[in-house]
Amino acid sequence: MTAPQRWRRPAVTVAATLTALTFGATVASAGQDRPAPGADGAGDSYYPQDGNGGYDVSDYDLKVAYAPDSRQLTGLQTVNARATQSLSSFNLDLRGLTVDSVKVNGLPAQFSRTGDHELVITPRNSLARGLRFSAEIAYHGVPEAIPGAIGEDGSNGWQHTRSGGAFAAGQPQSAMTWYPANETPRDKARFRLAVTVPDEWKAISNGREAGTFKTAGGTTHVWSEDTPAAPYMTTLAIDKWTLNKRQRADGTPIVSAYAPGIPDTTKQADARLPEILDFLESKFGKYPASAAGGIYLNEQIPYSLETMSRPIYSGGAGDIGTIVHENAHQWYGDSVAVDKWKDICLNECFASYATWQWEQAKDGVDLDARYFDEIAANGEKFWAGKLYDMGPGNEFTDVYFKGPVMLHALSKYVGQEAFDRVLKTWPALHRDGNVNMQEFQRYVEEVSHKDLQGFFDAWIYRNGKPAPEYLYPGDLKPVPVVASPAKGASVRPGAAVSGTAAPGQRVSVTVDGAAVAETGASKDGAWRTTLPVNLAPGQHTLTAASAGQKRQSAPVPFTLTPAGESALHTEQTFVPEARAGANTVLTVSFAAPKGMPVSTTAEQRFVAPTGFRFTGLATHVADTGGPGRDLRTRIEDDGRILVVLDPIQLNLPGSPRAPTTAPCR
Ligand SMILES: [Zn+2]
Structure with a gap:
C-alpha cells in the first residue's frame, strides 16, 4: 500500500517530510497531467502482467457468498485506492469469473476483460493524480485455480477440498482467482472480508474475527486484516473447522482452524505457536501482525503458505518446522515483502534459516555441524542453484536449501553480533514495505562495517561453489x-x-x-x-x-606395529686392529630414531673387514650395560660373512639394546 519507498530508510522523520512535500507537489500539478490508461502490469521482470500501474490500493472490502454444493462464488469487491497518475482507465487482475457490474466513486463504469486476467475499468470521469477513489465490482462464477504451482500437481489460487470445502492459497498469484485485486507484492492493502456460507460450514481468513451473524443465505463470518497485505497473502478457507482460540501474552488473538480428520500431532504442534512466536520475536523483533494462528487443511497440496497472520498448511505439513517457517515469513515475506520475485531469497532464505535457529535453540542442534553436513551431502546441483534472479518458475527451489546454508555462512562472515542485529532490525526498518537484495546487502555492510560484495557475489548473485574464504568464514571450518x-x-x-x-x-x-x-x-x-x-x-x-x-x-x-629393519641404523663403531693371527672384537651398533619401537626378524648380515674373518659367536649387549647374551649366528663364506639369526628389537618392552659385538680375527 502507501508508497513502500517510505519505509526503506531508517530516518522516518525525513521520510515523513518527503511525503508531505510530494503531496504538495501533487496538488499543484494534478491539473496538468493528461489522463492516460494505467499500466496493465506492475513491472515485475518475471510476471510482467501481474499487478497494475497508476494507483495504490489502501483497502479491499470484500463480500462473498460461497455455495460448496455448486462451487458458486458471488462477490462484491470494493477497492479503495489513490491514483498515482491521472487515469483515463485502470486495470485490476481477475482470472475467470463473470463481472456483472463496475462502479467507480458510485458511478457506473465501463469495463472489459483482456489478456489472461486483466479487468480494464474506464470510469465515467478520469481520475486525477492523487485522487482517492473507490471501485466496486460485482462478479460471480466458479473460481478455478491456476495450474502449475510448485510440484507437478500444484495449483495456485482457489482450490477445492475432498470435504467439499474450498480454500485460496498461492504464490505468486492467488487472489486474482477469487477477487479483483492489484496482484503484486508491491501494493499491500488492508483486507476486510465478509463471507457467507451455509450454516454447517465455517469460514476463516486473515486477521481478527470481526463478527459472525446469521443472514438469509446462511452464516456470515467477518474477518479483518489491518496489517497491510499483498493480495497473495490473503486467504479464505471454508470447511467444517474446529477453531482453537487463544491469546499471546500481550493479548494478540490467536485463532487456529483444524480441518476434520487432521492428526493430533498437528494440533500438538500448533499448541506451541505462542512459544514459536515468542522465539521468533526474540530473533526478528516485534511481531508485525495484529493476529495469529494457522489454517490446517486435511488436503495434500505441495506447499504451505505464509498467508498474513494465519498461515495455511497442507495436510500433514502441520509440523513444528513448517510452523516456524511460515510464521517467520510474517516478518520476512509478509510485513517486509519482496520488491520483485527475483528477490525471493529475502523471504525464503530467512524463513528456512529460522527453522535452523529454532532447532539450535530448542533441540541443541549444532548449526556448524549442520552446515558442513549440508555441504558434504550436496554436490553440483546444489551449487548450481541460484539465490537471486533464478528465473520465473525457479523461485521456490534452491532458496529453501542453499538459502539457510548461505545465511549461516553470512553469520560467520560478518560475525554473530552484527548478524543478529541485522536480523532483528531489518523487519522494523522496512515494516509494511518492499525490499530488494541490493538494499539488504547495503544494510548488512552498514551494520557490520564490511564490504560484502565478494560474499554476495559468491553466494547470492552468482552460482557455483563459493571460494574458500566465503565457504569457510570465521571459525566456520570443516572437520578435517x-x-x-x-x-x-x-x-x-x-x-x-x-x-x-x-x-x-x-x-x-x-x-x-x-x-x-x-x-x-x-x-x-x-x-x-x-x-x-x-x-x-x-x-x-x-x-x-x-x-x-x-x-x-x-x-x-x-x-x-613396530618398525622393521629399514628403521635400523647400523654402524661399525671403530676399525679393529690386530696382529696377524690374533683375535679382536668387531663392535657394531644398531640404533633407531629416539623411542621408535623396532622389531625385525630379518637376518642381519655383516661382512668382515678386509683381512679379517669371523671366528666366533656374536654377543648382544644392551647400551644400558649388563651382561651380554649370545646370539644365534651362522658364519658363511669361510668367515667373511656373519649372519645374526636372532631377531633385533629396540624400544620394545623387554628388548635389549645395541651394541652387538662379534668376535673376529
Ligand atoms: Zn517459505
Whole structure:
C-alpha cells in the first residue's frame, strides 16, 4: 500500500517530510497531467502482467457468498485506492469469473476483460493524480485455480477440498482467482472480508474475527486484516473447522482452524505457536501482525503458505518446522515483502534459516555441524542453484536449501553480533514495505562495517561453489577428513597422517584423545603430518579436528606395529686392529630414531673387514650395560660373512639394546 519507498530508510522523520512535500507537489500539478490508461502490469521482470500501474490500493472490502454444493462464488469487491497518475482507465487482475457490474466513486463504469486476467475499468470521469477513489465490482462464477504451482500437481489460487470445502492459497498469484485485486507484492492493502456460507460450514481468513451473524443465505463470518497485505497473502478457507482460540501474552488473538480428520500431532504442534512466536520475536523483533494462528487443511497440496497472520498448511505439513517457517515469513515475506520475485531469497532464505535457529535453540542442534553436513551431502546441483534472479518458475527451489546454508555462512562472515542485529532490525526498518537484495546487502555492510560484495557475489548473485574464504568464514571450518591411515590399517611408528581440510586451515591430530600433532592445510586443502615415533605398538584411535574446535573427524582405529629393519641404523663403531693371527672384537651398533619401537626378524648380515674373518659367536649387549647374551649366528663364506639369526628389537618392552659385538680375527 502507501508508497513502500517510505519505509526503506531508517530516518522516518525525513521520510515523513518527503511525503508531505510530494503531496504538495501533487496538488499543484494534478491539473496538468493528461489522463492516460494505467499500466496493465506492475513491472515485475518475471510476471510482467501481474499487478497494475497508476494507483495504490489502501483497502479491499470484500463480500462473498460461497455455495460448496455448486462451487458458486458471488462477490462484491470494493477497492479503495489513490491514483498515482491521472487515469483515463485502470486495470485490476481477475482470472475467470463473470463481472456483472463496475462502479467507480458510485458511478457506473465501463469495463472489459483482456489478456489472461486483466479487468480494464474506464470510469465515467478520469481520475486525477492523487485522487482517492473507490471501485466496486460485482462478479460471480466458479473460481478455478491456476495450474502449475510448485510440484507437478500444484495449483495456485482457489482450490477445492475432498470435504467439499474450498480454500485460496498461492504464490505468486492467488487472489486474482477469487477477487479483483492489484496482484503484486508491491501494493499491500488492508483486507476486510465478509463471507457467507451455509450454516454447517465455517469460514476463516486473515486477521481478527470481526463478527459472525446469521443472514438469509446462511452464516456470515467477518474477518479483518489491518496489517497491510499483498493480495497473495490473503486467504479464505471454508470447511467444517474446529477453531482453537487463544491469546499471546500481550493479548494478540490467536485463532487456529483444524480441518476434520487432521492428526493430533498437528494440533500438538500448533499448541506451541505462542512459544514459536515468542522465539521468533526474540530473533526478528516485534511481531508485525495484529493476529495469529494457522489454517490446517486435511488436503495434500505441495506447499504451505505464509498467508498474513494465519498461515495455511497442507495436510500433514502441520509440523513444528513448517510452523516456524511460515510464521517467520510474517516478518520476512509478509510485513517486509519482496520488491520483485527475483528477490525471493529475502523471504525464503530467512524463513528456512529460522527453522535452523529454532532447532539450535530448542533441540541443541549444532548449526556448524549442520552446515558442513549440508555441504558434504550436496554436490553440483546444489551449487548450481541460484539465490537471486533464478528465473520465473525457479523461485521456490534452491532458496529453501542453499538459502539457510548461505545465511549461516553470512553469520560467520560478518560475525554473530552484527548478524543478529541485522536480523532483528531489518523487519522494523522496512515494516509494511518492499525490499530488494541490493538494499539488504547495503544494510548488512552498514551494520557490520564490511564490504560484502565478494560474499554476495559468491553466494547470492552468482552460482557455483563459493571460494574458500566465503565457504569457510570465521571459525566456520570443516572437520578435517583423515585419508591416511585408513581405518583398521597397520602402520609403523612415524607413519604419515594425511587428509583434507579447508585451504590454510589449522588441523590438530589426536591419538587416544591426546594431541600429538598440529599442521596447516595447503592452498588446495591437503594436510600431512606424522605419527609420533614413540607410540607404543598396539591398538590406537586417531581423530583430526580444526585446531581449537571440538568437532572431531570420525575416529580412525589403527594398529601400530613396530618398525622393521629399514628403521635400523647400523654402524661399525671403530676399525679393529690386530696382529696377524690374533683375535679382536668387531663392535657394531644398531640404533633407531629416539623411542621408535623396532622389531625385525630379518637376518642381519655383516661382512668382515678386509683381512679379517669371523671366528666366533656374536654377543648382544644392551647400551644400558649388563651382561651380554649370545646370539644365534651362522658364519658363511669361510668367515667373511656373519649372519645374526636372532631377531633385533629396540624400544620394545623387554628388548635389549645395541651394541652387538662379534668376535673376529
Ligand atoms: Zn517459505
